[in-house]
Amino acid sequence: MRWYIIFGGVLAAAGVLTIGLLLGHFAIPKPPAPEPSWLKDLSRDIDESLLQEVMEEINNQAIGEHLKQLTMKPHMATTKGDEDLVNLILGLWQNKETGLDEAKAEWYHAFLSFPNASQPNNVTVVSPSGSIAFTSQLTEKGDTADQRDPDVVQPYAAYSPPGNPKGQLVYANQGKTSDYQDLLNKGINLTGTIAIVRYGGAGRSAKAINGAPFGVIGVIVYTDPKDINDGKATEQETYPNSWYLPPSGVERGSYNGYFGDLLTPYYPAKEHTYRINESEIQGIPPIPTQPVGYEDARTLICQLKGPKADETWQGSLGCDYSVGPGFRDPGAFPPGSDVQVNVYNYRDIRKSANVMGMIRGSVEPDRYVMYGNHRDSWVHGAIDPSSGTAVMLEITRVLGKRLKEGKWRPRRSIVFGSWGAEEFGLIGSTEYTEEYFSKLRERAVAYINVDISVFANATFRAQGTPPVQSVIFKASQQVKIPNSNSVSVYDNWKNFFNRTSPTYGPIPSLGSLGAGSDYAPFIHYLGISSMDLAYTYDRSKTTARIYPAYHTAYDTFDYASRFIDPGFTSHQAVARTAGNILLRLSDSLILPLNVSDYGETLDTFYKAAFAEYNTGLTTCSITLTPLGDAIDRFKTAAASINQQIVSLQQDDQRSPLKVRMINDQLMLLERSFLNPLAFPDKFYYSHVLWASKNSGVNTFPGLADAYAKASISPCTSAEWKEVHKHLTIAIQAVESAASTLEAVI
């Protein structure tokens, strides 16, 4: 070949190669470099299929097994039975295959009260000559081996002082102040009397606290079959033949009006912690108090003389209730017999544990979704609290397994708490919130409480603050009720308890949180959005104040599995709903806290305040207008943040910090309602919207109580100053909430 052909060929080839290289490099697009995976993780949202799998795996039989293990022995706080459960739960949560990242026991030195095993409490009838005509039963009747367990604690009123007061018996209905006043109005001198009262209407300790100023020197408390047994009162009609309380059953309980360790208010009860004097304790009975069964109560009440009690005071003991004082003559007892209350309780500081289990969050480990229940019971506690603990253990089993298999890690951290000594006054959970106050205040997203998970198997019910309503609704829509493939927990709930929301129309009715379980320090003291979940009664079928075996030796696995939830399918429905809520809170990119639902509450509170107080306020030149303005500002801010959330969810390039900023606003909204100076006299109540109140008006509690006191005073009185102050407190809280939700700058 000629050189120029070769040359030309090489040149052409080089040219073609160059064109190829250029085209290949520049013209053919490469796929874009993938987003770094760590960045993708930052904006991953909840995995709905994981949610479905977890719910599938939550198993009723496994819950039954947990419950059996938990209820083998009585496990009153700090007893051997309780310590055994500490180790059981630690073992499960530290399990290599189904455990959590970390689990530990945290101990507090709690001030508790116990009966004296060698000198049992009782109630006697003593004749004028000093002979004992009657002694109350020292234990409940042993229908099964459970009741005969030597570790069953005798019935007693925890924190009642010891003593042996003796006097004429009176029947004082529920031990409310108005009840004692009624007796006084009937001309009955209560000085030196022993009052027998039924559970209900007033708190346990209030019955004695109310009676003492009237001169009452001892109190006997019992459960009337009318209040708990739908009137059933014979052995044949009651457990073990039905769910009703047997005649010898006695409700134990803490006679303590506050919560937290009584000697260390606001400080964790460590060994070295400063303790107040026992004499400074408030809210416990000033006089000896002892609970008895209704069989013993019948023996006493049905022998009373004196005027017949009012119709509303009558119960189902099978006789006409008279009010006393003293017994009928002739009657079962020697004429002039007194009743003596013999209490030998002692107080002791004991070590009580919280068992804490942790799953570390992958993206936001410094955000905590909290889930808890207490562990201690009065006796075997199959319902209270083990039904809740069994649910918690099932959730941790299913999540722990996924975690250990490397299939899942939540976006945020999850903290489980098995609280100690709740029965004595929410001690474990309160001490926990005191110890970790700052940290929880900054980092806790929400608290889920499942104490008694199944009171009865008719319907789900929930209590909580408005921001958690939507996530409870969402979860309960994804769970079916037991033995149904079509009816959701949500729909069934709506059938039983509902209201018409101005925003949503008919919806299930979310209850308000009181202070009845471990959510109390979380919501009232720390301002963490909280909820309490359970399955409960069909109120058309029973009027029982609570499930009849509550706090008695009959609250056993046998009772739970035969009468409360055979097959544990209601337990399962609660576990699925609670687990669903837990995962939504921990895994959702944007926190599922709907802050605009607080707007409805504030509107309701405002309307009630306006209707009830506006005339009176206007007379004293106080106006509600700034409160209304603040609520309007809040609603505007809430609507605007919801709009921002929608935009953010549509934005592909959403910055992880924008998400965090919005989430912080949602999380911290509840905190903005806190004011530690709002109620200086009420231990731990700092939440301006949900503090306990005496007034029945459904509005700002501080305003309601202040108004109730002021209404008959002149405008210049200190009482009216207090009304104005609480109005300012309410306005400031709502303004502060609005400010938290508004554009950050």
Add this chain to the structure above:
Amino acid sequence: MRWYIIFGGVLAAAGVLTIGLLLGHFAIPKPPAPEPSWLKDLSRDIDESLLQEVMEEINNQAIGEHLKQLTMKPHMATTKGDEDLVNLILGLWQNKETGLDEAKAEWYHAFLSFPNASQPNNVTVVSPSGSIAFTSQLTEKGDTADQRDPDVVQPYAAYSPPGNPKGQLVYANQGKTSDYQDLLNKGINLTGTIAIVRYGGAGRSAKAINGAPFGVIGVIVYTDPKDINDGKATEQETYPNSWYLPPSGVERGSYNGYFGDLLTPYYPAKEHTYRINESEIQGIPPIPTQPVGYEDARTLICQLKGPKADETWQGSLGCDYSVGPGFRDPGAFPPGSDVQVNVYNYRDIRKSANVMGMIRGSVEPDRYVMYGNHRDSWVHGAIDPSSGTAVMLEITRVLGKRLKEGKWRPRRSIVFGSWGAEEFGLIGSTEYTEEYFSKLRERAVAYINVDISVFANATFRAQGTPPVQSVIFKASQQVKIPNSNSVSVYDNWKNFFNRTSPTYGPIPSLGSLGAGSDYAPFIHYLGISSMDLAYTYDRSKTTARIYPAYHTAYDTFDYASRFIDPGFTSHQAVARTAGNILLRLSDSLILPLNVSDYGETLDTFYKAAFAEYNTGLTTCSITLTPLGDAIDRFKTAAASINQQIVSLQQDDQRSPLKVRMINDQLMLLERSFLNPLAFPDKFYYSHVLWASKNSGVNTFPGLADAYAKASISPCTSAEWKEVHKHLTIAIQAVESAASTLEAVI
């Protein structure tokens, strides 16, 4: 050409092209797809060159111009002069070219106290026949037009009650309780007397509060030339001939021991806010009180009879000070003359504004770096506070210009506050913290206060909490002192005030924050890391209690520019240092808060407590060991988080959320020392480490004061309970701080 040659050529060309395409596409690496710019922004650190430029631009002459504008007229809170400055600052901050993103005035209804212009306060000497032998000067001598401005407020003691008490004069030194007690010990009956006292030693209002229980019925306060003028007391030696106070100069001031609006503690003073009764106000004089110049004081004190005052009580009025009661006979006044204090002050609720200026953060708009100073003065206030305001306006001018040019936007938001009514008791800043309590508690990174920016031109000085020490050091190392190219503000500071740190060796000494300016509500009430910056005295050259024209009609532009800081170069050094700190706090990726520096403070506190109290505590079976353990835990946690920060800074793929998490821990550390229940009697003091205390021991204030009270009581006393309680409070605060810094889960 033959077909096969053509075919072969085409084939070869195609092959070469293919090879080219393949090589071009796959073998020649393209540069990696750039990280999305929004992601890069998230982890951008501070730009040191910007910092240098900003510092360069901060200009002494411009500061002088700001100062001139600010001091044209007296601008006492809520007067026309004050309102004019509100508009001036609003105008600057809203300027299209050099302004901020947003500026607004926020108004409060503040409870203030004023003298009655038509009935001027005075002090008279009244003879037994009722004739007036002497009347104190009603105004200060007018050396320049500034002093003759009709808007110069007469000297008065704000919040002193009106009244005309008359009695024998006594000299009571500084009006401390111990001073009155000393007089009593000398056999002097103080009942019905008028006390003349010098400034210093006790707070303004304390002088009257301390005296009243001894029977004192009126108080006269003056500034002794010994305390403020290095002894100089003639017209020739004083302004306008020097910086010293002329004989007729009178220090005005708020006679108010607390801070915040007195009628609305804990609530923002809006129109509708609940107000306590005036009779419930604490911390103000219970008896009429009036300040006078030392010329008038000389006339009174040098005529006193009675025993000669102790050497430490003597001043520089040019006579021997006797203590009274009453005047010498013979003397300048008719025998038996009394002194009468005539106060006609009235109280009024007036609208006072904070001017707020905002720069929105680019990455973390929900984190606020705060910078503030008050705006109101007593008269022209060239030093107090306008020297600080001039510095603030220079910083906002330079930053605003960059912002409006689109050259810069800080990572975090910056909030500037020009506070109102500080002189009456930090009212504007306190009401602001009350109104935005929740928001600031969650979002404020730090607060920088520059009130009086230049007391004197010798050296920089700073007060603050330990976490801000390092950033102040860093900034002050980057700024040169006036008229030097080599000496840094840091080195000069270290020459004047230094200490030997166990960690760092010799370093400048950072002072503690009291409650003397607007940082008080930020640190004590909200627990926001705070600092106060200024240039100050060479203590070898003057012993003046404060700059001599303080709170007088002589604190003018002329005074400032001739005697305090000619050329405004010390102002400039403060502005550069403060601006540098501000930018480091707003722009640094990791917050420049060195939390481990709290370890040194805690160690110091612990050692002092151990040395002073351990023997006594041990006697009462209280141990400091848990406190020591808590401090060790804190130090370990602080060291560990510092280690994490180092790792994070070396990590290329640092997640924006990891940065945020660490920053949140750093920011919130200070908050963890808050306990709103720790000092229920002390308004606003919630910070367990820095609350005001009476004890001189440099340790935990609650423990120190409780111990001082308990030391002579039996171990079973309530006083010892209080000691134990405050030890628990200290332990809980330190544990809580450790917990905040430890691994989040």
